[in-house]
Amino acid sequence: GENVEQHPSTLSVQEGDSAVIKCTYSDSASNYFPWYKQELGKGPQLIIDIRSNVGEKKDQRIAVTLNKTAKHFSLHITETQPEDSAVYFCAASGTGNQFYFGTGTSLTVIP
């Protein structure tokens, strides 16, 4: 089955700096890669996603890149703000509906 690894597990950045979270996956059949933000006591919220026919996608301060050959994808947050502090999860999905989640990255943006 699919195995998704996520790094780093914790990340602290100064407000205004960029944050990068990286994930790798093992199943070459995976073709959909969403990123979720989870705030304390809440469920994960989809913030951006990318499909395997695209190499990069951007939405304001958030971007995701995908390297299918190397089987890794990354989340980039620019101009970080304190409200970006949360736990971020990557996931990979293939032909079925099931998502395989990374272990999460706790991001702290220091004002």
Added chain:
Amino acid sequence: GAVVSQHPSWVICKSGTSVKIECRSLDFQATTMFWYRQFPKQSLMLMATSNEGSKATYEQGVEKDKFLINHASLTLSTLTVTSAHPEDSSFYICSASGVRQPQHFGDGTRLSIL
């Protein structure tokens, strides 16, 4: 965006009680719903997958008689934790997906068994 509503958000009950958690997709038809369990500072652990009108598929190690799942309509799935014990205390999260809809998560239910 798509909204998934989960209720209740927090429940505290005595050991031996059965607890029902509801998950509703409010603005799309959820052909598939997922139930996850999340321990503090850990990732989401998939418990079961349910398709509307059929029996749920449980992940290995999840007791189907303990965690009863019903997905009777395209907008509602329920998880019942039967005869709950303190070790069942956790954060339970549902998600729903549909045609051209990725998984959207509810806000979770914090279950505390005394």
